[in-house]
Every structure is written in structure tokens, then in C-alpha cells.
Amino acid sequence: MASNLFDLSGSTALVTGSSRGLGRAIAEGFGAAGARLIINGRAGSGLSNAAGELRAAGHDVHEAAFDVTNEAAVKAAFRRFDEEGLEVDILVNNAGIQHRQPMAELALADWQRVIDTNLTSAFLVGREAALRMIPRGRGKIINIGSLTSELARATVIPYTVAKGGIKMLTRGMAAEWAKSGIQANAIGPGYMLTDMNEALVNDPKFDAWVKGRTPAGRWGKPEELIGAAVFLASRASDYVNGQIIYVDGGMLSVL
Numbered sequence: 206m207a208s209n210l211f212d213l214s215g216s217t218a219l220v221t222g223s224s225r226g227l228g229r230a231i232a233e234g235f236g237a238a239g240a241r242l243i244i245n246g247r248a249g250s251g252l253s254n255a256a257g258e259l260r261a262a263g264h265d266v267h268e269a270a271f272d273v274t275n276e277a278a279v280k281a282a283f284r285r286f287d288e289e290g291l292e293v294d295i296l297v298n299n300a301g302i303q304h305r306q307p308m309a310e311l312a313l314a315d316w317q318r319v320i321d322t323n324l325t326s327a328f329l330v331g332r333e334a335a336l337r338m339i340p341r342g343r344g345k346i347i348n349i350g351s352l353t354s355e356l357a358r359a360t361v362i363p364y365t366v367a368k369g370g371i372k373m374l375t376r377g378m379a380a381e382w383a384k385s386g387i388q389a390n391a392i393g394p395g396y397m398l399t400d401m402n403e404a405l406v407n408d409p410k411f412d413a414w415v416k417g418r419t420p421a422g423r424w425g426k427p428e429e430l431i432g433a434a435v436f437l438a439s440r441a442s443d444y445v446n447g448q449i450i451y452v453d454g455g456m457l458s459v460l
């Protein structure tokens with residue numbers, strides 16, 4: 206019984222922003238657990254390279270290049286999935302950007318861009334997925350939060366606000382969709398070794414701060430999210446809803 210609790214065979218997983226970084230790692234982990242993959246990125250985001258690498262690893266991969274902040278593009282993408290017989294059983298709302306600047310200097314356009322990409326996209330894609338999951342009576346939605354879903358860091362306030370919103374959007378999805386057999390949860394990564402954080406990793410002061418502030422004493426690796434992601438995507442989490450699992454080396458648990 207326990208052996209196939211985490212088996213994703215027969216499921217189709219859409220991971221947004223999965224041409225690199227955390228989304229790419231999660232997609233690979235889902236493929237290894239047996240899922241068919243739909244990977245997403247904006248046109249020209251290296252999506253085809255990622256698809257080729259995942260196919261070379263033996264995974265069943267569909268590419269879906271669409272802008273997750275564009276409502277019409279999101280609707281059109283799901284219409285294409287419908288036409289191709291692709292039923293999204295598992296959705297990971299991972300697409301996100303970072304913008305580091307003091308709020309008093311922040312342009313509205315930059316604020317809006319971060320909120321649109323990191324929060325509103327999860328509503329747009331989550332809504333299209335849920336419209337198809339509800340009639341089926343089952344579905345898994347995993348939103349990618351952050352340590353900043355709980356704590357603010359100066360100079361990344363739009364990101365902080367968006368990720369705080371992700372926590373409450375996750376609870377909102379649970380509130381409305383759990384009765385339809387959908388489990389909506391979130392993962393809160395700690396400081397991970399990703400392209401988005403390259404400037405921080407290469408900053409000796411920030412690097413030392415992360416290592417000192419994190420009980421594990423190190424940055425996290427993208428592949429270290431796979432366990433929590435497969436758990437939340439599998440039957441093992443059928444009675445888990447509205448939760449956010451922090452994969453942060455213990456950072457949030459200590460002063």
C-alpha cells in the first residue's frame with residue numbers, strides 16, 4: 206500500500222515556469238515519479254532545451270509556451286490541452302520573478318509586474334485548471350510560496366506581498382475547491398541555489414547571512430523540493446488542504 210502512495214503514474218502535471226530553476230527540478234521529479242509533463246515558459250525561455258533534456262531522461266513531455274500573466278493566453282493554452290486530450294491532474298503554480306529595489310523608489314509598473322507574475326498568474330492558471338478538475342472530482346494544486354510568505358525582507362516588498370498572497374490564495378482555493386476533491390497546498394522554499402538568486406549567492410555578505418541564519422548552515426538545492434512536491438501531488442496528501450510546507454533548512458523556525 207505505502208509503496209504506491211507517491212506514484213504519479215497516469216497523472217498529467219503542468220508546472221509553470223519550468224524551463225529552469227525550481228520548476229524545472231519539480232518537473233523532473235514528477236517525471237521520475239511517473240507523471241506525464243506539461244512544461245511551461247514564455248516563448249524563448251529555453252523551454253525546448255528543457256523539454257529535450259527531460260525527454261532524454263525518458264519522460265513524456267509536452268511543451269506549452271504561454272504567458273501566465275495573460276488571461277487570454279492562459280485560456281487558449283487550456284483550450285489546446287482540451288483539444289489534445291491533456292487533462293491537467295496536477296498544477297504547480299511556480300512561475301515567478303524577483304525585483305530588488307527599495308519600495309520608496311519603486312515604479313508602479315515594476316510593482317504590478319511582480320504581482321502579476323507571482324500572484325495573479327496563480328489565480329489565472331489555477332482557475333482554468335479548477336474549472337476542469339471540479340467536474341472530475343479530483344485535482345492537485347501546488348502553489349510556490351516563499352519565506353516571504355511569512356516574513357518581509359527589505360528591498361523585495363512586491364515579491365513579499367505576492368508570496369504572502371500566495372499563502373492566502375492557497376487557503377482560498379482550499380476553502381472553495383476542497384469539497385470538489387481538489388487538494389490545494391503550497392511549498393515555501395528557503396534560500397535556494399537558483400539563477401534568480403545568483404546575485405545573492407555571489408555576495409559574500411549575503412551568502413554568510415544565509416548560512417548563519419539557516420540552521421542547516423547552507424543554501425538549498427532545487428531538487429530538495431521534489432519530495433514535498435511529489436507528496437502534495439500524490440495520493441499521500443488526499444486529506445491535506447490549505448497547507449504550506451516550508452523547505453527552508455529550518456530558517457523560519459529559529460531567531
Ligand code: GCO
Nearest residue numbers: 303351352353361394395396
Ligand atoms: C531574496 C530572494 C528570496 C528567495 C526566496 C526565499 O531576494 O530575498 O530572492 O526571495 O528567492 O523567496 O524564500
